[in-house]
Amino acid sequence: MRTMLQSEEQTLEDIYRPRPATVVRVEDMTRTEKLFELELDSGEPLGHMPGQFVEVSLAGIGEAPISISSSPTRGRRFELVVRRVGSLTRALHHLKPGDKVGIRGPFGTWFPVDTDLRGRDVIFICGGIGLVPVRSAIQYVVDNRTDYGHVFILFGARTPADRLFTDEYEQWCSPGEVTFLETVDKRDARWTGAEGVITTLIPCIRFDPARTVAVICGPPVMYRFVIVGLKERGMAEENIFVSLERRMKCGVGKCGHCQINHIYVCQKGPVFRLSEITDLEEAL
């Protein structure tokens, strides 16, 4: 066997080198989240699928894995929503239109919008910032509406002020056959909607588990409870997809940080079919 070590040809490709991109638009979403619309300087589309992520780089500060929040059906540009939590995300929040960032990726697996979801009813269950990657799939479904059955979107935020994409809900629902339900953990004076954790929304919807696929994304504590809620309603693990966060450094299956047992989340995830990871001790 001839290995790459023996080959004289050196590929010039450097898996760690970001491509330059330009910030086109910045939008404040909440106190801690901002949306960035970006464009690769090469003019190429990013070439992603809903649920994948990029490594966003700022020279001198570092990189962070960030989900792609827009659907590839929406053109060459792409959107990221960044929560300010630490050094890199704080620096990103200072960016203005015209500023540059580095981009590696897209990386990872995606929500099976062209396979398992197709022709089925779909339940999206998102907690907080979990709506960010799922929005890409929601847009994809909305843009190919006739390919899917009924769509349920269940969204839970900590407080009314933490809700994301509030001006888009109407558009998501406009093609019809969409049930959008939301709740907040803690209401404020003006909130007239539901109060309670996200699992309280599951009994509110009627679906046929045999022809429904569920997609879950949220904070680590959320998964177990939501999965129990779905299984009680008869959903099989094969039809549940989860997107999992882990610490990531390289995004290319080398640095070891993202492992769940033997699985590199940056390669085999972040999107997993639940039945493929239930036996993994470190998964949920």
Added chain:
Amino acid sequence: MSVYKLNMEQLRNWVGRLIAERPVYGVRQKDERFVFGRLKKPEELRLDYDVTILPPKKYILPTRENLLAYQPGEHYESLWADEPFVLLGVHPYDFVAIRQLDLLFEREKPDEHYLRRRRAATIIVADVERASDNVFAGCVGTAVVKDAFDGLLTRVEDGYLLEVRGEKGEWLASLLESPSPANAAELSRRNDVWENNRRRLRKHELKVPPEQLGDLLRRSVDHPLWEEKARLCYSCGSCNLVCPTCYCFDVRDESDWSLDKGVRYRVWDGCLLEDFAMVAGGHNFRPTRAARYRHRYYRKGLYVPEMIGELACVGCGRCITACTAGIANPVEVYNRLQEEPHEDDAAE
């Protein structure tokens, strides 16, 4: 295959010529112990060492390695290191470890930074002359290597045999003065050295056949041993630091005084360190010492073998020596799992 016989003077002269041609990193004495370092003269070389503090991996995956240079405006340029060098006196188990890293950095998304350094290396393996206190290479099939090296040195009575392979090997042979081929008696002496090393590099006796380790680990997730051992663990990461097959890393940026130019580099990291799986906001995906402690044995015995088909512990014994808590002996751990199967697991 060509095997040459070198007397001590020929060896010294040959090493001198290597040093004149390229940077040569070989084994030197440092206080009571041995380290790989740049050789300035042939007399510094100690082929009779037992084990080095750090494995020679550090020349191919440096403790700190610059990956990119950046300029204002998010311009990144790859920094390549491809200056040829020689690694002299690598023990077989450490060479097996490097071969494993080759597979890991090459698979799926090839890491050209690693591969270029690796291509630039000419590796001369040296058969073990003195067994270290904790070596168990004989139990895991890494006491002897028969191929993939560029040169192989084996001690015989009045000198060394040098086997060379491939293009780099030809270059090594071209630096020999009046090379004389080894005779049959000398070659048979070399076989004795190999036989002997397979038998004696077993300071700890692994009772689990290496190919059965994966299954043993699959059954042992809930074994009380993890908790029991990890109670004593300091999370210091020394067992990762000294291991020739560990390759996890962190990536960081360092700017120069102007703050707009600098380098992105990687540094060794260790899965035993407390914050290895911690994310922003403080959530730790491997929060307990037991889970981190267990992860290392699973990586060596199950996860990496699933990727490359070989046990990812080469039996150098460095972790055993390095662990001040006295809990890092892979042989002891694997034997215990075998001898005292966990009840729940055994019931399955």
